[in-house]
Amino acid sequence: PAKAVAAMSEADPKSLDDLNAIIRRTEPLVPGATQAVLGEGPLGATLAFVGEQPGDQEDVQGRPFVGPAGQLLSRALAEAGIDRGASYLTNAVKHFKFTLRGKRRIHEKPTAGEVSHYRWWLDRELDFVAPKLVVALGATAVLALAGKSIPITRSRGPFRFDRLDGRVQGFITVHPSYLLRLPDEAKAEAYAAFVDDLRRVQALGR
Numbered sequence: 001p002a003k004a005v006a007a008m009s010e011a012d013p014k015s016l017d018d019l020n021a022i023i024r025r026t027e028p029l030v031p032g033a034t035q036a037v038l039g040e041g042p043l044g045a046t047l048a049f050v051g052e053q054p055g056d057q058e059d060v061q062g063r064p065f066v067g068p069a070g071q072l073l074s075r076a077l078a079e080a081g082i083d084r085g086a087s088y089l090t091n092a093v094k095h096f097k098f099t100l101r102g103k104r105r106i107h108e109k110p111t112a113g114e115v116s117h118y119r120w121w122l123d124r125e126l127d128f129v130a131p132k133l134v135v136a137l138g139a140t141a142v143l144a145l146a147g148k149s150i151p152i153t154r155s156r157g158p159f160r161f162d163r164l165d166g167r168v169q170g171f172i173t174v175h176p177s178y179l180l181r182l183p184d185e186a187k188a189e190a191y192a193a194f195v196d197d198l199r200r201v202q203a204l205g206r
């Protein structure tokens with residue numbers, strides 16, 4: 001891993017395409033992923049959303065936020081009046097990590113070391129995309145953008161991420177997969193609070 005980090009920091013991508021080409025040919029830190037899942041969305045997007053890492057579906061399709069959590073995110077974005085296609089969506093970690101349970105690939109949370117290994121990519125892509133507001137979806141994105149862990153419940157809302165050097169505004173909210181894991185009786189309220197957060201995001205991006 002140390003060698004990979006050195007190689008990446010020596011690379012000097014001149015564009016998002018350049019950077020993506022580097023990501024595509026870099027081996028996963030933890031072996032197993034089918035492919036790197038790159039960020040998606042237009043350069044100069046007003047809003048950038050940062051998730052944790054690709055899930056099973058994302059790993060197969062090679063696109064971020066296309067599985068169950070991504071579908072929930074799409075629905076919430078639409079309800080908040082945010083055009084998903086005009087936004088930039090990416091992940092703190094670019095490869096799916098999992099354990100096998102029978103034939104099922106069960107998502108495994110990235111470690112702090114893995115998050116810091118992938119942070120070079122995230123920083124560069126956000127430099128190229130240059131959004132007005134960066135939204136951290138969940139604790140792993142917060143760790144990547146802040147460089148330290150911060151409890152989401154206390155810091156939810158607008159946030160200055162040290163890692164972004166005060167260049168762009170930040171915003172902290174929950175990860176959509178957290179909503180999927182909640183017991184049924186808690187889901188509706190938590191989902192409504194998530195959509196409220198996204199409405200604030202939409203207003204901040206205007």
Ligand code: URA
Nearest residue numbers: 051052053055064065
């Ligand atoms: N969860 C994430 O954090 N990112 C994805 O792309 C999909 C699920």
